[in-house]
Amino acid sequence: MAKILTADDSASMRQMVSFTLKGAGYDVVEAVDGMDAFNKAEKEKADLVITDVNMPNLDGIGLVKKLRGLPTYKFTPILLLTTESGKEKKSEGRAAGATGWLVKPFNPDQLLATVKKVLG
Amino acid sequence: MSFDMEQFLETFYEESFEGLDIMETALLDLDVGATDSETVNTIFRSAHSIKGGGATFGLTDIAEFTHGLETLLDEMRDGRRAVTQEAVSLLLRSVDCIRDMLTAAKTKSDFNQDEVTLVDQAVKVMLGSEQNINEPESTITVSENTESEQKKNSGETGWLIHFRPHANLFHTGNDPVRMFRELEALGSLTVEADMSSLPAFVDLIPEDACMGWVITLLGDVTREDIDDVFAWVEDECDLTITSLNDGAVTAIEPVSESIVVEPEKGKIEVEAKPVVAIKSVPPPEEQRQGDDRRKINERRQTAKPTGESTSIRVGIDKVDALINMVGELVITQSMLNQLSKDFDMSRLSKLQEGVTLLERNTRELQENVMRIRMLPISFAFNRFPRMVHDLSQKLDKKIELKLLGEQTELDKTVMEKIGDPLVHLVRNSLDHGLETPDVRQQAGKSETGTLQLNAFHQGGNIVIEISDDGAGLNKERILNKAKEKGLVGVDEVLSDDKIHELIFRPGFSTAEVVSDVSGRGVGMDVVKRNIKDLSGTIEVASEEGVGSKFTIRLPLTLAILDGQLVKVGEETYIIPLVSIVESLQMKKEHINIIAGKSEVYKMREDYLPIVRLHGLFDHEKDESILDNALLVVVEGEGQRVGLVVDDLLGQQQVVIKSLESNYRKVDGVSGATILGDGTVALILDIAGLIVCAERVNYGQSESVDKNYIGMG
Numbered sequence: 001m002a003k004i005l006t007a008d009d010s011a012s013m014r015q016m017v018s019f020t021l022k023g024a025g026y027d028v029v030e031a032v033d034g035m036d037a038f039n040k041a042e043k044e045k046a047d048l049v050i051t052d053v054n055m056p057n058l059d060g061i062g063l064v065k066k067l068r069g070l071p072t073y074k075f076t077p078i079l080l081l082t083t084e085s086g087k088e089k090k091s092e093g094r095a096a097g098a099t100g101w102l103v104k105p106f107n108p109d110q111l112l113a114t115v116k117k118v119l120g
Numbered sequence: 121m122s123f124d125m126e127q128f129l130e131t132f133y134e135e136s137f138e139g140l141d142i143m144e145t146a147l148l149d150l151d152v153g154a155t156d157s158e159t160v161n162t163i164f165r166s167a168h169s170i171k172g173g174g175a176t177f178g179l180t181d182i183a184e185f186t187h188g189l190e191t192l193l194d195e196m197r198d199g200r201r202a203v204t205q206e207a208v209s210l211l212l213r214s215v216d217c218i219r220d221m222l223t224a225a226k227t228k229s230d231f232n233q234d235e236v237t238l239v240d241q242a243v244k245v246m247l248g249s250e251q252n253i254n255e256p257e258s259t260i261t262v263s264e265n266t267e268s269e270q271k272k273n274s275g276e277t278g279w280l281i282h283f284r285p286h287a288n289l290f291h292t293g294n295d296p297v298r299m300f301r302e303l304e305a306l307g308s309l310t311v312e313a314d315m316s317s318l319p320a321f322v323d324l325i326p327e328d329a330c331m332g333w334v335i336t337l338l339g340d341v342t343r344e345d346i347d348d349v350f351a352w353v354e355d356e357c358d359l360t361i362t363s364l365n366d367g368a369v370t371a372i373e374p375v376s377e378s379i380v381v382e383p384e385k386g387k388i389e390v391e392a393k394p395v396v397a398i399k400s401v402p403p404p405e406e407q408r409q410g411d412d413r414r415k416i417n418e419r420r421q422t423a424k425p426t427g428e429s430t431s432i433r434v435g436i437d438k439v440d441a442l443i444n445m446v447g448e449l450v451i452t453q454s455m456l457n458q459l460s461k462d463f464d465m466s467r468l469s470k471l472q473e474g475v476t477l478l479e480r481n482t483r484e485l486q487e488n489v490m491r492i493r494m495l496p497i498s499f500a501f502n503r504f505p506r507m508v509h510d511l512s513q514k515l516d517k518k519i520e521l522k523l524l525g526e527q528t529e530l531d532k533t534v535m536e537k538i539g540d541p542l543v544h545l546v547r548n549s550l551d552h553g554l555e556t557p558d559v560r561q562q563a564g565k566s567e568t569g570t571l572q573l574n575a576f577h578q579g580g581n582i583v584i585e586i587s588d589d590g591a592g593l594n595k596e597r598i599l600n601k602a603k604e605k606g607l608v609g610v611d612e613v614l615s616d617d618k619i620h621e622l623i624f625r626p627g628f629s630t631a632e633v634v635s636d637v638s639g640r641g642v643g644m645d646v647v648k649r650n651i652k653d654l655s656g657t658i659e660v661a662s663e664e665g666v667g668s669k670f671t672i673r674l675p676l677t678l679a680i681l682d683g684q685l686v687k688v689g690e691e692t693y694i695i696p697l698v699s700i701v702e703s704l705q706m707k708k709e710h711i712n713i714i715a716g717k718s719e720v721y722k723m724r725e726d727y728l729p730i731v732r733l734h735g736l737f738d739h740e741k742d743e744s745i746l747d748n749a750l751l752v753v754v755e756g757e758g759q760r761v762g763l764v765v766d767d768l769l770g771q772q773q774v775v776i777k778s779l780e781s782n783y784r785k786v787d788g789v790s791g792a793t794i795l796g797d798g799t800v801a802l803i804l805d806i807a808g809l810i811v812c813a814e815r816v817n818y819g820q821s822e823s824v825d826k827n828y829i830g831m832g
Contacts, residue, residue, distance in 0.1 A: 105175030
């Protein structure tokens with residue numbers, strides 16, 4: 001089953017995302033911020049990365065940039081979880097190399113639908 | 121798949137309360153005028169998480185309220201808005217509102233709607249636009265708009281899509297195959313490859329996208345559905361979407377940003393044939409959201425506030441230590457097991473060794489389990505920066521707060537109960553102790569007063585000191601007031617310490633003006649009683665013009681007590697070690713009988729009332745001779761008595777079991793424990809015991825009650 005690396009500094013969001021994805025049979029690796037995710041990324045070789053945007057240490061945009069610098073993650077789908085509906089953040093995310101986004105608030109069904117969309 | 125969001129709420133509450141504390145601390149650290157972007161960013165992130173979580177877990181009111189706050193902070197973060205005192209105050213008030221709303225949601229009770237509305241309006245005024253005021257509304261109603269919009273834009277027969285990705289498409293992790301897959305799910309799909317731009321083989325860069333596609337999608341598909349599919353790549357491709365209905369080319373422009381998003385969605389104008397008869401059935405999702413909201417409302421109305429189920433966060437190191445210890449315990453157990461299989465006296469020393477080891481393991485395990493409940497006192501201290509900030513503004517005083525020993529650990533239950541007394545003491549210091557800047561200057565002190573909270577461990581206790589360099593206690597005023605109230609005889613001469621102790625008497629308040637900060641009659645007596653309930657003590661030391669220091673001593677935990685085991689008749693009783701002053705063997709010549717009934721013992725300069733536990737607890741024994749009998753001198757509520765016991769046994773830590781919940785309240789007994797041999801021993805409540813003894817001696821309960829209150 002596909003492995004998903006998820007980064008969020010909010011424990012409840014992390015818990016919800018992780019619970020949902022695990023329930024659907026995915027392998028889930030949790031990270032508490034962008035830096036943590038980046039440190040875990042190389043070893044875990046995730047098939048999909050789902051990251052929050054606003055995080056301490058390294059934010060979601062920064063994480064995308066750093067991950068795209070790794071050969072392993074050159075083409076890996078990376079989704080941003082964002083509450084910013086403004087154009088700015090999204091184009092910033094896309095410019096950094098993010099695949100797409102999921103707008104908060106989302107429910108578990110929407111999350112799963114998006115993941116399935118990306119992973120097929 | 122259905123999900124119960126409730127299961128994540130506990131975590132959400134916990135992290136949100138933490139987030140609010142972080143916000144508060146950071147807001148207080150924020151220098152007005154200066155732009156400390158990292159601090160603002162920290163505040164922003166907390167607000168952002170609360171908003172996101174609130175929206176996700178169905179707490180819409182919290183999410184909406186926090187939204188304005190977030191916008192404000194976002195502007196501050198970007199330097200678009202100055203950090204003013206006004207803004208900081210408003211943000212602090214907002215923090216209080218969110219805390220109130222969260223607490224209400226958690227305990228299923230009501231929050232202060234007026235204050236929330238007021239602060240919400242103030243935030244919107246500060247943001248300064250009508251649009252902002254309306255925004256939260258629109259987030260709720262979008263789904264309906266979208267629904268009808270979607271129906272209107274239905275393509276009915278199909279769409280022709282020209283899709284040519286830019287070279288860098290793969291570098292964003294996107295794949296045209298995904299889009300085909302999604303389109304296929306919408307209707308009948310035909311994809312033709314457009315190889316016209318394919319470079320010569322030698323020029324081919326495998327990582328770049330270089331093909332285009334002509335896609336025909338047949339079926340009742342809405343324009344929005346198609347836009348959704350391409351939303352992520354709109355900047356990385358050339359896209360033309362044509363309705364097969366009328367052949368009109370619609371929107372070659374990149375798909376509007378807000379396609380997958382919320383409010384503006386309804387505004388997109390697409391030229392397509394309107395469809396008649398729109399049945400306004402809310403989408404399942406909308407319906408569910410509505411249901412959820414209703415459910416929450418119902419719950420809030422019907423559910424009674426329940427006892428707070430609290431959780432505790434434990435450091436992994438503490439858990440590891442426990443696991444390690446249990447491991448050792450298992451080893452010791454198996455060693456003893458082995459030993460018991462074929463035991464003979466030659467192996468006695470081995471057995472003793474094993475038992476010693478078991479004892480050590482058990483003690484360590486106990487200490488470590490207790491440590492799980494321990495939290496740093498910063499949990500109780502962290503409310504004070506805010507309080508001091510607010511109150512010093514209100515009182516026009518300059519006050520610096522120093523917190524020391526914040527990492528000192530304390531049992532969670534004790535922590536929860538010490539909060540209010542601490543608040544009271546700090547308020548008192550701010551209100552009565554510390555002076556205004558001009559008064560301080562006249563007294564030759566610096567304008568800024570210092571209030572210090574200090575915590576440290578001492579023996580098995582935690583000591584909390586609240587000290588200030590303010591005016592100190594006014595002895596004369598206290599004494600006059602006490603005489604006025606009849607607490608002290610008119611001609612009585614008291615030592616300084618005795619005078620200071622008077623402030624702990626009930627109904628004693630020297631403040632001439634009753635302010636709304638402190639001094640509403642609920643006085644230091646309540647503080648003292650609360651601390652006493654925790655088996656703690658409070659002392660005050662003060663010097664006029666120099667300052668005051670309150671010292672609180674508390675046991676580290678309420679679950680375990682250091683006790684002195686004593687024998688009375690056939691029974692064993694436990695006296696809390698903290699209440700024992702000393703133990704002695706009585707001499708006949710020091711025993712006196714006053715009023716023909718009460719016995720007192722002359723110890724140095726004092727006369728101690730003698731309490732015969734035999735008589736009090738109805739043990740049959742001839743107790744006429746007190747000579748040479750053992751007397752344990754104990755202190756409770758500032759009063760000393762001597763307890764007559766038959767024997768002093770050992771001292772040991774005992775686990776306190778409630779007598780009240782298992783049997784009923786018994787005067788003079790605070791609880792019970794189970795001893796090593798399995799027998800039950802009662803733990804004496806010294807203060808209660810003194811009252812009992814007085815009742816027996818005077819035989820009239822009225823005077824006892826008066827005395828009891830008088831002692832507080």
